[in-house]
Amino acid sequence: MKIVPLLALAASLAGCADAAFAQVRITEFMYSGADGEFVEITNTGASAVDLTGWSFDDDSNTAGSFLIGALGTLAAGESAVITEAPAANFRTAWQRCAAAKIIGGNAQNLSRNDVINLYDAGGVRVDTLRFGDQTFPGTIRTQNIAGWVSAAGLGADTIAQWTLATVGDAEGSHAATLGDVGSPGVSTRSAAPFDPCAPVGPRMRITEYLYDSADGEFVEFTNVGDAPADMTGWSFDDDSNVAGTVALGAFGTVQPGESVLFTDRAAPAFRTAWQLCSGVKVVGGNTTGLGRADQINLYDAGGTRVDRLTYDDQTIAGSVRAKDRSAWVSANGLGADQALEWTLSAVGDVEDSRTAAAGAIGSPGASTRSLFDFDPCAGSAGAPVVTVDVAATTRRLDLAVNGGGAVAATIGDTTDPAAADGIVLSLADPDGDAAALTVEATSSNLAVVAADGLALSGSGAARTLRITPTGVGYSTITVRATDAGNLSGTYTLAYAASASAGATQRAFTGASDASAAIASGDHMLVADDEGQRLRLYPRDRSGLAENGFDFTASLGLTDIDGGVPREVDIEGAARDGDTVYWTGSHSNKKDNGAARPNRQRVFATQLAGSGAAATLQYLARYDHLRTDLVAWDSGNGHGLGADALGLAASTAIGVWPERDDGFNIEGLAIAPDAAGLFVAFRAPLLPLAQRHDALLVHATNLRSVIASAPPGGSAAAGSATFAAPILLNLGGRGIRDIARTADGRYLIAAGPTATANGVAPSDFRLYLWSGDRGDAPQLLGNDLASIAAAGSIETLVNADAANGDALLLELLSDSGDTIWYADGIVAKDLPEPRHRKFVGARVPLDLAPLDRLFADGFESP
Numbered sequence: 001m002k003i004v005p006l007l008a009l010a011a012s013l014a015g016c017a018d019a020a021f022a023q024v025r026i027t028e029f030m031y032s033g034a035d036g037e038f039v040e041i042t043n044t045g046a047s048a049v050d051l052t053g054w055s056f057d058d059d060s061n062t063a064g065s066f067l068i069g070a071l072g073t074l075a076a077g078e079s080a081v082i083t084e085a086p087a088a089n090f091r092t093a094w095q096r097c098a099a100a101k102i103i104g105g106n107a108q109n110l111s112r113n114d115v116i117n118l119y120d121a122g123g124v125r126v127d128t129l130r131f132g133d134q135t136f137p138g139t140i141r142t143q144n145i146a147g148w149v150s151a152a153g154l155g156a157d158t159i160a161q162w163t164l165a166t167v168g169d170a171e172g173s174h175a176a177t178l179g180d181v182g183s184p185g186v187s188t189r190s191a192a193p194f195d196p197c198a199p200v201g202p203r204m205r206i207t208e209y210l211y212d213s214a215d216g217e218f219v220e221f222t223n224v225g226d227a228p229a230d231m232t233g234w235s236f237d238d239d240s241n242v243a244g245t246v247a248l249g250a251f252g253t254v255q256p257g258e259s260v261l262f263t264d265r266a267a268p269a270f271r272t273a274w275q276l277c278s279g280v281k282v283v284g285g286n287t288t289g290l291g292r293a294d295q296i297n298l299y300d301a302g303g304t305r306v307d308r309l310t311y312d313d314q315t316i317a318g319s320v321r322a323k324d325r326s327a328w329v330s331a332n333g334l335g336a337d338q339a340l341e342w343t344l345s346a347v348g349d350v351e352d353s354r355t356a357a358a359g360a361i362g363s364p365g366a367s368t369r370s371l372f373d374f375d376p377c378a379g380s381a382g383a384p385v386v387t388v389d390v391a392a393t394t395r396r397l398d399l400a401v402n403g404g405g406a407v408a409a410t411i412g413d414t415t416d417p418a419a420a421d422g423i424v425l426s427l428a429d430p431d432g433d434a435a436a437l438t439v440e441a442t443s444s445n446l447a448v449v450a451a452d453g454l455a456l457s458g459s460g461a462a463r464t465l466r467i468t469p470t471g472v473g474y475s476t477i478t479v480r481a482t483d484a485g486n487l488s489g490t491y492t493l494a495y496a497a498s499a500s501a502g503a504t505q506r507a508f509t510g511a512s513d514a515s516a517a518i519a520s521g522d523h524m525l526v527a528d529d530e531g532q533r534l535r536l537y538p539r540d541r542s543g544l545a546e547n548g549f550d551f552t553a554s555l556g557l558t559d560i561d562g563g564v565p566r567e568v569d570i571e572g573a574a575r576d577g578d579t580v581y582w583t584g585s586h587s588n589k590k591d592n593g594a595a596r597p598n599r600q601r602v603f604a605t606q607l608a609g610s611g612a613a614a615t616l617q618y619l620a621r622y623d624h625l626r627t628d629l630v631a632w633d634s635g636n637g638h639g640l641g642a643d644a645l646g647l648a649a650s651t652a653i654g655v656w657p658e659r660d661d662g663f664n665i666e667g668l669a670i671a672p673d674a675a676g677l678f679v680a681f682r683a684p685l686l687p688l689a690q691r692h693d694a695l696l697v698h699a700t701n702l703r704s705v706i707a708s709a710p711p712g713g714s715a716a717a718g719s720a721t722f723a724a725p726i727l728l729n730l731g732g733r734g735i736r737d738i739a740r741t742a743d744g745r746y747l748i749a750a751g752p753t754a755t756a757n758g759v760a761p762s763d764f765r766l767y768l769w770s771g772d773r774g775d776a777p778q779l780l781g782n783d784l785a786s787i788a789a790a791g792s793i794e795t796l797v798n799a800d801a802a803n804g805d806a807l808l809l810e811l812l813s814d815s816g817d818t819i820w821y822a823d824g825i826v827a828k829d830l831p832e833p834r835h836r837k838f839v840g841a842r843v844p845l846d847l848a849p850l851d852r853l854f855a856d857g858f859e860s861p
Contacts, residue, residue, distance in 0.1 A: 024049050025155045026118060026127050027079065027187040028171070030146040031110040034178035035093035036085030038146075039116055041127075042187040043074040044154065053121025056082050058108045061115070063123035066108045070521045071101045072610020077194035081184045082106050087522055088415060088540045090184075093177040098395060098538050098546055099196035099612035100185045102522070112141065131159040140164045146173070146182030154189055196612065199391035200371070202229030205335050206298060206307050207259065207367040208351075210326035211290040214358035215273045216265035218326075219296055222367040223254045224334065226391035233301030236262060236286075238294050239310075243303035250283050255401050256390050257374030259367050262286055273357040279376035280365045292321065311339045320344045326353070326362030334369055373400035384437055384481040384489040385428040389462070392424035396543025398510070398834055399423065404492035406834040407477075409469050410507040410542065412500040417543040422457075422466040425491065427481050434461035437481045441465055445475035448497050469497035472822050496835045498820040502786055505841045508537050510544045512791075512827035512836040513816035516573040516668075516737070518580055519798040521611030525549075526795075526812065527570035527582060530828060534570075534582075534605075536614055539797065539810060544834065546612060551603065554618040556713065559598040569599045572668030572737065574677060575800065576703070578607045579619065581677060586626040587657035587664040595653055600626045602668075602677075604706050620709040622702065624717035625679070626651060626663075629697065631718070638724050645695065645725060650684045657683060658754050660691040666794065667738035669746060672771060675704040676723075678746075682734035683753040686727055693727035694735045694750065726773045732761030736792065739799035741847075746771055747799040749811070756792060758785065764793040766809075768847060782843045784811070790839035791815035797840070804849030808842040815839060 028040035039056065043049050050073050057065035071080045080101035083090045087104035096102065110116070113132025120126050133141040139159045140147045146165045153161020165173035171183040186195045203225030211217050219236070223229045230253050237245035251260045260281040263270045267284035276282070290296070293312035300306050309329075313321040319339040320327045326345045333341020345353035351363040365376065372390045379385055379402070388399045396417040399405035407423075409416045427434040441456050443449040453468040454477070465479060477493040501507060508514070508526070515529035523546075524539050532552040535545035557565035568584040575581075584599040603621035607614060632638065633647040649655070650663035657664040660683060667680030679702075681695040705719045728735075733750035740746055746769045752762040764784045767777040784793055791813035798810045815838040816828035827836050 023155070024051075024074065024118065024126060025189065026116055026129050026149070027154070027189050028146050028148045028165075028182060028184060029110070029116060029129070029131075030142045030144070030180065030182055031112060031114060031131075032143045033176075033180040034144060035176045035180045036083045036090055037110050038081050038083040038085075038090070038182075038184050039110075040079050040081050040184050040187060041074075041118060042079040042190055043076055044190045046076050046191070048076060049074045051080075055119045056106065056108060057117045057119070058110055059115040060108075061117055063119040063125070066106050068103055070610070071103055072521045072613060073608075074101070075194050075613075077190040077192045078196065079185055079187045079193075084109060086540070088538075092420060093180075094182075094184055095174075095176075096185050097197035098523075098541065101196070101611055101613075102185070112143070127155055128157050129159065130157060131162070136160065144180050146180070146184070148183070148187070149189060151189065199227055200225045201391075202227045202254075202256075204229050204231075204234075204254065204298060204306060205369065206296055206309050206329065207334070207369050208326050208328045208362065208364060209290070209296060209309070210322050210324075210360065210362055211292065211294065212323045213356075213360035214324075215356040215360035216263050216270060217286075217290050218261050218263040218270070218362075218364055219290075220259050220261055220364050220367065221248075221251075221254075221298060222259040222370050223256050224367075224370050226256050226371060228256065229254045231260075235299045236288070237297045237299070238288055238290060241295070241297055243299035243305070246286060246288050248283060251281050254281070255374050255387065257370040257372035257401050258376060259365050259370075261364050264289060273360075274362075274364055275354075276365050277377035279378070281376070292323070307335050308337045309339070309342075310337055311342070316340065324360055326360070326364070328363065328367070329369060331369065375400060375403040378403035379489050380487075382430055383487040384434075384483050385430070386479050386481050386489050386491040387426045387428075388491065389424040389426045394421040394543065395546045396421070396538070396541065397423065398544050399493075402491065404494070406494040406832045407467070407496070408507070408509045408835045408837055409467065409495065409497045410499075410501050410837075411469050411472070411497055412503075413507060413542050414503075415506060415541040415543075417541070418467045418495075420466075422464040425463045425465060425479060427461045427463065429481075429483050431485070431487075432483055435459065437483055439463060439479070439481050441477060441479050443475045443477055443495075445471075445473060447471040448473045448475040449477065449495065467493075467495065469495075472497060472499050474821060474823070494832060494835075496821050496832075498837070501790065501839055502841070505787065505790070505839050506540065507542045507837045507839055508545070508812075509542070509837045510834055511535060512818070512830075512838050513814050514812040514838040515569075515571045515666075515794050515814055516582065517795045517797045517812055518573050518575045519800070519810070520607065520614040523611045523614055524797050524810075525580070525607075525614065525616065527573065529569045529571060529585070529814070530567055530816070532568050532570070534616060536612070538612070539840070547615075549605075549616040551605070551618050555598075555601050555603060555621060556623065557598045559596060566596060566598045568601050569596070571664075571666040571794070572680065574668040574670050574739070575607070576670050580605045580607050580616070581668055581703070581706070583625075583665055583668045583679070585657065585664050585666065587662070588651070588653065588655060590656065590658060593652075593654040593656050600624070602702065602706060604703075620706050621714055622706045622709060622720070623714035625699070625702070625720055627717050628720040629679075629722070632722050637722065640725070644688075645686060646684060646688050659683060660685045660753050662753065664734075664753070667735045667748075669738045670740045671698055671700070672744065673700060675702070676700045677702040678738060680735035680738045680748075682736060682751075685732070685734060685753060686725075692729070692732050694730045694733065696726040696728055696735065696738070698723040698726065724773075728767075728769065728777050730767055730777060731765065731779070733765065736764070736794045737796045739796045740771075741799055742801055742803035743849075744771060745769065745802075745847075747796055747802060747809070748777060749793050749796055751793060756788060758788065764788050780845075782809075782845070784843065787811055787813055787839060787841040787843075791818045802845060802847055804847050807845045807847075809845040810840060810842050813839045813841075
């Protein structure tokens with residue numbers, strides 16, 4: 001699956017919460033189950049509800065007992081689950097997708113006779129349910145079988161209005177892994193139930209057109225959904241707007257990711273002109289020709305228009321003229337009938353446009369607007385077909401519909417998507433019954449995946465493949481379906497497995513250089529210092545990101561290499577409510593000290609939603625922090641003497657960033673004041689004569705400076721102001737990350753300015769700092785060696801949750817220089833992006849509560 005903003009629809013449904021219309025109610029519960037007890041809550045109203053500050057309790061009737069704010073915002077009709085089980089285990093047991101809102105670890109356990117209480121952010125009880133078949137004779141007992149509420153019982157605290165679940169009932173109840181029965185995560189009690197795990201379904205859209213050329217005109221339609229589209233009864237028309245004018249049923253079934261073409265040329269001539277294989281579906285001979293100003297209308301079998309494009313470069317100012325060069329649609333323009341969202345093709349563009357026989361330019365037959373890849377040229381006529389059911393396969397794998405794909409795995413990882421979730425396959429036999437096909441899975445390298453590490457289940461046309469590795473390296477996994485005539489079709493996987501990372505570690509794939517992150521519910525937004533895409537991963541399950549947000553176009557990047565902007569080298573992140581700040585390293589090039597101006601960016605994004613529904617939107621940036629810091633130091637703005645910090649020398653061209661006298665920002669944290677940020681340095685170490693202490697600078701107005709930027713630009717140089725520098729004794733280490741805790745202290749990940757070797761001070765350690773410049777940081781005793789073996793420790797994910805209570809602190813590794821597959825290739829250089837990975841691990845953090853004093857000097861109780 002391609003990383004695109006999949007959740008735009010859910011976000012638009014979420015809107016803004018309104019207490020008058022949004023009612024969150026208890027809709028299902030199970031007090032005891034083999035897969036864990038649970039309580040389901042549902043937003044039965046018409047507007048979204050932000051659950052920040054909300055809580056759950058049992059019969060102790062105390063608001064705040066178990067906080068559920070990590071569930072984020074509930075869209076209208078959406079349900080969420082509170083369970084004692086780990087969220088990942090609950091998802092697996094009940095077959096819920098990553099987008100389903102689940103919070104695990106509830107210790108307010110229910111009993112046979114108990115109370116369920118739900119409280120809002122103000123501590124007001126918004127719903128309650130008293131239950132117990134012994135206390136209320138004749139009512140249900142929800143042991144291993146959930147109970148769900150009737151419409152009459154909604155919010156009524158009447159257990160007599162609750163019904164025991166049965167498989168296939170009105171709530172769609174089903175059996176979990178260990179036999180419990182229920183339907184957690186979806187409720188029919190809302191007017192319009194919202195299921196985040198529901199497939200998109202087939203979705204045909206107009207993705208490219210050419211109204212006139214020597215190679216003919218054409219319209220490309222693409223299935224941008226996740227299920228096949230049966231085109232029987234579908235039709236096309238131009239601006240006469242009449243369904244049924246030109247039949248499109250000859251396209252047959254269009255697979256997810258597949259593009260089909262409609263042209264005025266004969267189909268064979270069109271294929272020849274554009275060098276298309278016979279597998280590309282072309283309907284030729286269209287006589288309803290397109291003009292310079294016209295419409296393209298697509299109708300389904302019921303005569304409903306499912307997409308339209310109105311175009312006219314003469315009356316729609318700024319729009320394109322698709323003569324001799326086709327036009328293709330942007331992601332924002334998909335299905336929107338917005339001519340300004342279409343771009344003229346150019347040879348070698350992002351759509352891989354090319355020149356046809358008579359000189360026309362375009363890319364008919366494939367579109368990057370699809371969620372999934374599809375190769376129409378794979379397979380042979382009459383042979384069985386093996387495809388991936390992309391709607392049923394986890395989003396943590398990115399597999400083309402047909403032909404093949406790539407998978408990365410870790411030995412012993414219980415959340416490895418190819419092992420735990422499996423790959424759902426669909427079989428078809430053009431000449432017979434799919435159930436009669438002989439299906440087998442083989443491994444080319446039995447030392448990596450043994451024969452018994454390939455488990456095929458299912459029957460008929462639906463099969464599931466689970467892959468369990470036992471060795472490090474590569475293997476080609478082939479699924480082959482063979483018919484009675486010995487014709488076969490295959491699907492191949494380029495499979496790579498790395499060594500066991502330990503039970504508490506997770507392997508996040510698709511990127512290797514994790515450099516900054518913030519938690520969002522049970523997910524996290526992660527920066528990779530090799531690009532400007534911020535990826536959304538589930539925190540407790542290995543695999544690919546489920547979404548991503550690329551801010552390259554928003555950052556005014558001027559340093560271009562081969563037509564592509566060089567990286568910002570994002571190294572730090574800090575969250576203030578729904579605003580998230582990200583900083584580039586502001587450094588020179590690593591290996592020769594060359595200038596890298598794109599890295600001189602600090603930018604802000606707006607976070608909406610939470611967990612799998614989280615989205616980011618660009619807000620503003622500042623481009624002159626490095627310039628201001630050097631000027632402040634050179635001009636004695638800190639009062640320590642001109643150039644006391646040596647920043648001009650550290651930033652000079654030719655000075656490498658990863659050395660004690662280099663310049664490298666790697667941390668960002670919210671400062672105690674309203675407008676400031678702490679800027680933390682990996683290098684330089686100070687003072688100049690000793691090079692031992694880490695540098696921290698309080699940029700006192702940086703948040704407001706970023707916010708003041710003009711649209712598309714930056715505030716002027718000289719805007720940032722700074723307090724006196726803070727030097728922290730971290731044992732000769734620099735700062736790799738810093739984060740403000742819930743109680744106002746700061747956690748610091750410290751490491752060497754250069755490459756780590758595991759020997760102090762060239763190792764990684766955790767420190768706790770009060771935030772007072774006069775206090776020394778406290779070295780914590782955590783052993784970080786196991787995660788450091790996977791790469792540099794540069795990211796604290798959930799430090800903002802630390803408040804003096806026990807916490808499992810999540811750390812991420814920058815594994816760009818790690819060799820995963822015993823092939824001598826570091827992760828960042830692996831040719832297959834899906835084989836790249838970084839590691840996440842959790843270490844116990846038990847901080848002493850903060851000893852605060854009231855302003856009058858009396859100690860807080």
